Amino acid sequence: MKKLMVLLTISTLSTSVLAQEISWLDRLKNLVGLGEIKEQSVAVKVQNVDADVSRMPSTTGLVDMLTSALNVNTDQASGGMGAILNYVKNNVSTEQFSQLAKSLPGVDGLVSKMPDISKLSSGSSDSLSGLLDKAAEYSDSLKSINDVKKQFEALGLKPEMISDFISSAQSYLDTEQGQQAKKMLTDGLGKLFG
Numbered sequence: 001m002k003k004l005m006v007l008l009t010i011s012t013l014s015t016s017v018l019a020q021e022i023s024w025l026d027r028l029k030n031l032v033g034l035g036e037i038k039e040q041s042v043a044v045k046v047q048n049v050d051a052d053v054s055r056m057p058s059t060t061g062l063v064d065m066l067t068s069a070l071n072v073n074t075d076q077a078s079g080g081m082g083a084i085l086n087y088v089k090n091n092v093s094t095e096q097f098s099q100l101a102k103s104l105p106g107v108d109g110l111v112s113k114m115p116d117i118s119k120l121s122s123g124s125s126d127s128l129s130g131l132l133d134k135a136a137e138y139s140d141s142l143k144s145i146n147d148v149k150k151q152f153e154a155l156g157l158k159p160e161m162i163s164d165f166i167s168s169a170q171s172y173l174d175t176e177q178g179q180q181a182k183k184m185l186t187d188g189l190g191k192l193f194g
Helices: 002-031 059-070 074-089 094-103 107-111 127-136 140-154 161-172 179-193
Strands: none
Touching (some): 059 074, 059 107, 059 161, 074 107, 094 179
16 A cells, blocks of 8 residues: 555656646746747738739738738838747758748848847846746757847847747748748747747
């Protein structure tokens, strides 16, 4: 009977630790606005996309849609999408990113518009941001997520808007011509949500 009690206790504790670890990761993703993305999380005001399904998606059209749908200015839309695309670039092969650039002309131009955060101080008054900065020193994945968060903040955008940008971009690319770009974008972001 004692052995059974010990086994049940160990089993309960290990399950509890695993549940806390998953919960911690989910809370971290939510902190930087990268929690589970739902297709309907943003009411995207994509005008004329349905009317012109044969139109090839472009970064200009994407930026125009983001400014309209998310009530941000052009620099914020370009820089924020550039930060997200840079994250994708760092998480897919060179060949895959080249295919994305062919499917969505102007991708490299957007990546060049992301803010340079290399000169920002890593110290933060927000204890959770400071914790994320410290954790990013030990994990390339957390560093990439933290960089996107900081780039959004440098643009005057809340980190919670990252998921709005992503779901809006996926909606914009949800056309016959944009399916390949949408798949590559989603694949590149997969590690972020996996």
